[in-house]
Amino acid sequence: PLAKDLSEGDLRKIAAYFAAKPWPVRRASAKPPSPPKGIAQCQACHQPNFQGGMPAPRLAGLSYEYLIAAMRAFATEERTNNLDMPKFMQMLSERERNAFARYLSAL
Structure with a gap:
């Protein structure tokens, strides 16, 4: 809704601005925390290692x-x-x- 009134040229400038930005540096965790009790059942939908796919999105x-x-x-x-x-x-x-959330964000 916000961008619908922008011109093609403005959209290209905005896209170029964001494309030029560096990706944030992720903190390297020495070792992810132990999986919390009960989280294994989430893998039925969110896939092994929580990488996502059908039918559920990535969480890792x-x-x-x-x-x-x-x-x-x-x-x-x-x-x-x-x-x-x-x-x-x-x-x-x-x-x-x-x-x-702590576990998944550390993966």
């Missing part, structure tokens, strides 16, 4: 902040684009969701 390496926000949104049913995720996230405590 996403930011802790994004993962926490997404899990909370599913738990409170603010996010409902997947019918199974709200029920699953509601079964987890906030502490368990935090542990999942």
Whole structure:
């Protein structure tokens, strides 16, 4: 919606600006934390090593902040684009969701 009124030339300038920016440097974790209890069942949809694919997206390496926000949104049913995720996230405590997010963001 925001970009629909921009000219083709402006869009190209914006694209060139972002294309020239360097990727953020990821902190190298010496060793990912141990997998939290219960996270293995997530691999049924999010694939081995949480790399994603059908039917669910990649989770490995996403930011802790994004993962926490997404899990909370599913738990409170603010996010409902997947019918199974709200029920699953509601079964987890906030502490368990935090542990999942810490683990996944370190992969």
